[in-house]
Amino acid sequence: MSRLAKRQKNIIGLSLGIAAGIGAAVTWRQRRRARLTSPLQSADGERVALITGASSGIGAAYARALARAGYVLILVARREARLQALAEELTQVYHVPVEVLVADLADPAGISNVEARIVQIGALAFLVNNAGFGVPGSFVQNEIASHEAMIRVYVNAAVRLTRAALPVMLAQRHGAIVNVASFVAFFPVTGSVTYSATKAYLRSFTEGLHQELDGTGVRVQALCPGFTRTEFQKTGKIDEQGIPNFLWMPAESVVAQSLRDLDNGRVISVPGLGYRLLALLAGLIPRDLLYSVGQWTRRYRATFASPSSARSS
16 A cells, blocks of 8 residues: 555544544533433422323333332323322332323323313423324224224324423423334334334324424423333234244333433434334335335234144244
8 A cells, every 4th residue: 555545544534533523522512411401300399290001011111210200190091990009109109199090092082181181280391192002913904993093092192182281391491292102113014004104103293393392491202112011912912922032121121211312302212222223224224125024024923823823822
């Protein structure tokens, strides 16, 4: 290699090193500023958090984490006994007031009830739109009522509750809203067509809202977890066979990552390094390849759904 070529190589290496250093410094400064202004850190006085789908799984994990942080809680779900049990636990362990609000967000009346309660709250600081359910089978195998109910829970409820919460948050220049989406917001999945579509909507809705709320003191986040150990699969009768253990995360870890990302000002939170790498690749994967993977997944699921497989489970 000539002296000139070596010199050029050294200059390129030095330039890349300087650029990487500047990038790291800018990122550190942005994250430090985000933490200083985080709604999890900067509030004074009583803070109220409302969590939908709070009776188990990710919702219950949020309830425990926010109770630990000193939030007054309003827990929303359909199962009153489960909510009451969780409320008693949180009150005893963390000594925070906890209110139980029973509502079915697949029912427009249920959405209206929660909406009205949000409007009544004078100090709402945190909203978690987590309520949801799943149904097994292809799009055509399920009745239209199931698809419509899913859209009401994931889309209508999240939009209406967010709209109800924002005026107070904007007035106090403080607050946070987490919309619990899913990793399938990046990859449409065969066998979960409507579910995938609603989660993609939540991701897009949150990103657009983030841009509108910039500088207001209110943060929004779309949480996009992968496979999470909850009751979601059991209550939805969704087959877990064939999914390796290493792909699963506990709900507590998912929520901890969500809150860290909220502190750092991240709009899209994808817990788990492997899932984050796949999310980065989502826009680079050719669509034909994605469709081929979907077709393979459908055949793979059909194998596990066979009579022989059902008997062995």
